[in-house]
Amino acid sequence: MDNLPWIFVSALLVNNFVLTYFLGLCPFLGVSNSLETSFRLGLATTFVMLVTAICAWILNTYVLVYAPYLRLICFIVVIASTVQFIEMLIKKLSPALFRAMGIFLPLITTNCAILGLAIFATNRGYGFWEGIVYALGAGIGFTLALVLLAGLREESELSDVPALIKGTAMNLIIAGVLSMAFMGFAGLFSST
Amino acid sequence: MKKNESYEEFLKGIWRDNPVFAQVLGMCPMLAVTNSAVNAIAMGMATMFVLVGSSFLVSTFRNVIPKQVRISCFIIIIATFVTIADYTLLALVPGVHKELGAFIPLIVANCLILGRQEAFASRYPTKLAVMDALGMACGFLVALFSLGAVREILGDGALFGVKLFGDSFEPWVIMILPPGGFLTLGVILLFFNWFKYKKDEFLDDVARAERSGADG
Numbered sequence: 001m002d003n004l005p006w007i008f009v010s011a012l013l014v015n016n017f018v019l020t021y022f023l024g025l026c027p028f029l030g031v032s033n034s035l036e037t038s039f040r041l042g043l044a045t046t047f048v049m050l051v052t053a054i055c056a057w058i059l060n061t062y063v064l065v066y067a068p069y070l071r072l073i074c075f076i077v078v079i080a081s082t083v084q085f086i087e088m089l090i091k092k093l094s095p096a097l098f099r100a101m102g103i104f105l106p107l108i109t110t111n112c113a114i115l116g117l118a119i120f121a122t123n124r125g126y127g128f129w130e131g132i133v134y135a136l137g138a139g140i141g142f143t144l145a146l147v148l149l150a151g152l153r154e155e156s157e158l159s160d161v162p163a164l165i166k167g168t169a170m171n172l173i174i175a176g177v178l179s180m181a182f183m184g185f186a187g188l189f190s191s192t
Numbered sequence: 193m194k195k196n197e198s199y200e201e202f203l204k205g206i207w208r209d210n211p212v213f214a215q216v217l218g219m220c221p222m223l224a225v226t227n228s229a230v231n232a233i234a235m236g237m238a239t240m241f242v243l244v245g246s247s248f249l250v251s252t253f254r255n256v257i258p259k260q261v262r263i264s265c266f267i268i269i270i271a272t273f274v275t276i277a278d279y280t281l282l283a284l285v286p287g288v289h290k291e292l293g294a295f296i297p298l299i300v301a302n303c304l305i306l307g308r309q310e311a312f313a314s315r316y317p318t319k320l321a322v323m324d325a326l327g328m329a330c331g332f333l334v335a336l337f338s339l340g341a342v343r344e345i346l347g348d349g350a351l352f353g354v355k356l357f358g359d360s361f362e363p364w365v366i367m368i369l370p371p372g373g374f375l376t377l378g379v380i381l382l383f384f385n386w387f388k389y390k391k392d393e394f395l396d397d398v399a400r401a402e403r404s405g406a407d408g
């Protein structure tokens with residue numbers, strides 16, 4: 001139980017999903033053009049991650065012990081149906097929130113960070129609470145990276161950048177610098 | 193003509209519509225596993241197998257799969273091929289499998305593969321779809337290899353594990369760490385942009401010259 005905070009900080013900063021594991025880069029580069037939308041996308045992703053972590057734990061404990069080769073197919077189906085289900089649920093419970101999230105909810109299905117979370121949690125043999133804390137850390141870390149990049153991109157919109165480097169090339173280089181900054185967190189734990 | 197057409201589908205994936213450099217798809221595996229040339233090639237081959245196999249199946253069954261559930265069908269077909277690739281790599285090259293780790297199952301979530309099924313394989317006949325998949329996969333392999341080779345040479349002073357520079361070489365460690373992936377890909381994309389820009393400029397010049405020639 002006492003390593004729960006460690007798992008959280010590790011997923012949040014030291015092993016940030018976007019900047020160290022390169023997971024979820026498509027929304028990271030595609031959607032991060034405004035602070036507002038990237039924050040919302042981050043929240044939606046965190047929520048789906050939490051639900052996925054719980055489902056993955058249930059699957060791992062009760063179903064996949066009998067058929068480990070079905071792991072990947074099961075996870076994918078679970079993620080796709082979770083996203084669909086959450087979409088319907090939010091639409092029913094809070095139409096305003098549904099409108100705010102818009103197309104981001106279905107897009108989350110193809111976010112590799114979600115599948116990556118389920119697979120990493122399985123590989124490391126996380127239990128129920130560890131899985132939830134891990135998902136929370138990873139989700140908040142994803143949001144943090146997204147919001148940081150969006151802020152930098154909004155700034156760079158206003159500055160005079162050569163036309164040649166504008167766009168994806170510059171975003172990647174900004175992300176590289178961010179990633180370098182996050183490497184500094186590796187010193188937080190001597191055991192990593 | 194027919195042969196020419198499928199050849200064309202093959203070629204476009206390698207350069208003009210290169211999945212990584214031109215369309216910026218499939219970035220996650222692209223950056224995560226390219227810290228050495230061997231890993232990059234193993235990843236490229238696994239992706240090629242999955243892409244070609246699922247394109248073949250999807251375009252063969254394109255008239256049977258109902259429109260409403262097509263995405264789920266594609267995903268399940270892709271996931272099946274990825275599982276096959278995962279276990280094959282584990283049996284043949286356990287060392288590489290261990291190094292790629294969780295990124296082999298993550299091929300499922302590679303947007304390049306799902307994108308090709310949705311945009312091409314589900315609309316065109318089998319032969320064209322397979323050629324398109326082969327071309328895209330080769331383009332992806334080329335991109336992976338160029339990134340992996342650059343990072344391994346700069347970060348480790350070696351290519352395929354063979355030392356290139358002798359003992360006095362000080363490895364540029366940042367290149368095989370995560371930031372190096374972002375920076376290298378950024379610089380490669382910059383070159384790609386520059387090349388395209390030069391080409392557009394050249395074509396404009398030619399067009400202008402032709403126009404003035406016609407006027408005069």
